[in-house]
Amino acid sequence: MSLHAHNDALMCKVFPSSLDSTALRWFNGLQKGFIHNFAKLIQEFGARFVTCSWVPQPANTLLSIKMRVGETLQSYASRYWELYNEIGGGDEKIAASTFRIGLFEDFELRESLTKRPPDDMRQLMRCIEEYKRLEDDRLQNKGKAPLLSCS
Known part of the structure; x- marks a missing residue:
């Protein structure tokens, strides 16, 4: 994918394949036209899931x-x-x-x-x-x- 990093449309299409079920529900629930480029998608994803970071168990x-x-x-x-x-x-x-x-x-x-x-x-x-x-x-x-x- 690094060869296609500058192709926003392709990156946005491939992005959901890396998501688990919770994140995929979020992605599928995005309003049509809300995301205009891959940078915006990454920004919104980070804002939504930054609190869901993995914390190691004792x-x-x-x-x-x-x-x-x-x-x-x-x-x-x-x-x-x-x-x-x-x-x-x-x-x-x-x-x-x-x-x-x-x-x-x-x-x-x-x-x-x-x-x-x-x-x-x-x-x-x-x-x-x-x-x-x-x-x-x-x-x-x-x-x-x-x-x-x-x-």
Whole structure:
């Protein structure tokens, strides 16, 4: 696009493809004829969304995420990874521990992670994948798959 930076019409047409749903609703709601050039579009966009700047979450926010009743491990893990990535790192042992705390107390994976806490997020991810495979095996073999033993 840098080759076409001086083509206001093209830049205004391409601009919406970079927006999320909230910003796209704003863009689609602009009054016809209100924007005369790309510089004006950028100025209006900045004025509207400057207060929506991303603010990093503190690491202790991970303590607030809990598995919901009826929620799958996949869904809980996805929500957890999304929040973990927003935080942008930190002590991986603590982060892995907060994942465990968010699981139900009688969840087999929680017990395994308590007995053998993962050293980092990769090890936690491997353990989750192993647990999901065992769950699938148990469903296929009517509960006769071996117990989980993360290492």
